Amino acid sequence: MATPLRREDVAKVAKLARLSLSDEELDMFTEQLGQILEHANDIAALQLDDVVATAHPFGLINVMREDVLEPCLSRDDVLAMAPDSEDGRFAVPRIMGEAP
Amino acid sequence: MTLPDGWEMVVGLEVHTELKTTTKMFCGCANVFGAEPNTRVCAVCLGLPGSLPVLNVRAVELAMAIGSAVHSTISPSTFHRKNYFYPDMPKDFQISQYDLPINVGGYVDLPDGSRVSIERAHLEEDTGKSTHLGASGRIHGAERSLVDYNRSGVPLVEIVSGPDIRSSAQARLYASELRGILIATGASDGRMEEGSMRIDANVSVRHANEPFGTRCEIKNLNSLRSLGRAIDFEALRQIDLLNAGGVVRQETRHWDETLGATSTMRTKEEAEDYRYFREPDLVDLAPDLAWQERVRDGLGPMPAERRAALAARLNEPTSTQLDALQVVVDLGFDVLVAAALDADVDAGLVLARAANELAADAENIHSLTTDAFITTLLMEQNGELSATQAKTVLLELLAHGGDPRAIANAKGFEQLSADSLGDVVAALIQANPDEWSRFREGDEKLAQFFIGQVMKVTKGQANGKAVIAELNSRR
Amino acid sequence: MKSAIDIANDVRTGATTAVAEAERSLAAIRSRNEELNVFVHVDDEGALETAQRVDAQIARGEDPGALAGVPLALKDNLCHVGKLTTAGSRILEGWRSPYSATVVNLVLKAGAVPMGKTNMDEFAMGSSTETSYYGPTRNPLDPARVPGGSSGGSAAAVAADMTPIALGSDTGGSIRQPAALCGLVGVKPTYGLVSRFGLIAFASSLDQIGPFAKNVTDAALLLEVIAGHDPRDSTSLPEGAPSLVAGVDAGVAGKRIGLVRELLEGADDDVVAAVGRAREVLTEAGATVVDLSIPECRLGLSAYYLIAPAEASSNLARFDGVRYGLRVDADDVAAMNEATRTLGFGAEVKRRIMLGTYALSAGYYDAYYGQALKVRTQMINAFHRAYDQVDLLLGATAPSVAFKFGEKTSNPLAMYLSDVFTIPTNLAGDAAISVPFGRGEGDLPIGVQLLGPGRSEAQLFAAARVLEVEQTS
Structure with a gap:
């Protein structure tokens, strides 16, 4: 049985998901998510050690495509969607830190 | 480099190699280096809403080829999502293999007789590329960054070695051997300078026979030289820290080539929670035995075997020649070199020209016929061309093809006749009496002095061997 | 209102034109869209252009195809090249897809005329179409009530006679439940029968696109057009499209049907009574209806509300302000991502992203997500066992008729319970259909649900048709 959801858990999860929450939202989501997780405890409590997890309803395997070129999108169309672009590239504010 | 008394380094490498497919891993965009930014992108590799990945069969085949070449077991595998936010990753997750990789286990034998084990070699997709704008052009202090997604979704195989490496020299040897293997499988062009092969190193130190110490992962190793320097720096840093009574923190460190130092990028506490889970848009991969066999049968001999075959044709090869052999084999010049040896070209000469002039312009090797290569080397060997002239002819052959004799003629590369060489040497002996008498007394080093002088006077048109013969005849 | 089949026939024979049908549809949209908020983007120009092309073909x-000149509504999570595609979210406000979903290409190839994009719960997360950034959609049968969700706009378009057919998507009941609440036929096809390429993902392992129609035959016709293998979707079933329309009148004689106790638990009395009458009708038509229990269904809701948010948390990460859609500026890229997502997503989407992120995070994965995947296995096995005994299953689609606005918005769990009867089919990857049968509170329609194993759509249509015939005779 999992431990009850705490406010700091919600704060941590929000940060991971790149969402910022006001204090009131933090309270509200902690309560609501807590209720949902409490409901989910009916399955968290089950003894299912011998059961295999299913990620896909049907067991398809080896679905692949040939290594053949297909048309790309035009750069103009692609960059027209961009909130900001420069020099043929997507522009973003400064990046703090290297990719993990 | 030797570590302080009693200390030993423990190193494992993660080598990422881009696969030489025609298209990307999950879409039909071209997998090419150096195209105009964002011209090789589509809904899938830009992560547009609603797009779905479909696995490239050739990427799987090349991953299997790599696995076969490093003696892995090809296994049923799955794809996972590695979730983290980063602007060069269009979906903000990377599709990668996690607990069930396509290649499990294996090893690479190194030329020094050691063996490095392979833990796994799995498939994953590459990210886009960011350029940082601002004074420094580096990530720190940049005002803003620009992102190009041409590289996004390029197939990669990550080859993870066991913690079996004990010196920076061995790490370099392993990386270099693995690079040769990757090239031999046709999976990769092994170009570290273009980023098609990238290395992370896990480094820890310990007193011999004690349990492993805490490791740090070093990122951004873009050449064999950086790899060696970074490992040595990091091992010494950890030893100094421990000797001073400190502890090594598990962290990711960044190698700065200019400073020659590693620095903290991220501590273990700051590490992302990647929330790995099965990629629901892809199905399981389970290559059948027949397919595995076809891939294995399609592999040619690996570099070690090919080096041995060529080395067997050399008489007591020097270490320079052995190094040259490695280059020759990695670049796939085996047939060319063997043909030149068959034509009785001096082995030292063949290896030197192949590992230097040909290697420098390896991309154009197709312009050079075996006949033209052999003819050029024989002209040099027979004294018809000086070394400088022979090199010029080879470079011209690589650039434009053609007939070596015609090129030599067109460039006015007529070897000095014996008579005129004799005149030049006689004049130099007269002008340099001291050197000449020391040479006569047996100071062989002065031969080089006279060759240099002759070359100067003849603008490189003389053959070094002919000069020595001329000098000796007058001794 | 004419059926899709009749319109296509009339267009093909020259009795009407595609342009006339498109204009009729536009007039119907204009007359009630302001009141009901059904379409978020009406594509007058595009629709008339497409209709003209169909008429030119004639x-x-x-032959323009099986849907010649038939006006059609697209849920706004289906990409259509050059058209606004917002998935009910502010974060995609103004975004035009540069490519089309496979289903959109297929309906166009069959001669259909897309009229525009219909409102939906934001990113298909909801059961009432109240979470849309573009405001709620009203139920055409009673504008004080919700149309259900998340495909509430597509359901309302058909219920309000704006278009005879519409496409929606069903992740946990998002076609069947609004179909029930709006008195329509709605189908959740077998997972992999219809390509998901170009469907803005909510939960990839559960999402399926399916049809809404006023009658069983039109639903079968639309599903026949959109079904089939697609090399752009790795989870697409390898077999070709099934023949569906030809067999709608095959009946249920000799079929065994299981009435599932758990698919009635907690349902209102009027709903339970309707399912009871459906049992009688099916029996009279020659089927043997037996009582069955599938206790695993009780665990469906919990498993679903871990699996779907987990996948969604990852699927929705890409809405980060970098490449398309909304951007809220900030000093550095991480702050920009956060500001963009905070403004761009509504509360329900945030709730589910956080729930999913939590379920996948280190230390909780095994207890929640991992455990939910195992429950999914048990659900699949339980349905396999049931289908060893019977051909089809019977139950309610939704616990009640259409509910009033705001009734469940303050309590997410209560809202989630509206999907309790539909979720098991998504977890199992099987097929199910909701067919209107009887009326309940406020003379509002009730939906009866028929469930079948993978690729049993033809049988489901035949059984639903038996109920439909009884209903209309």
């Missing part, structure tokens, strides 16, 4: 003596 003029050239070509």
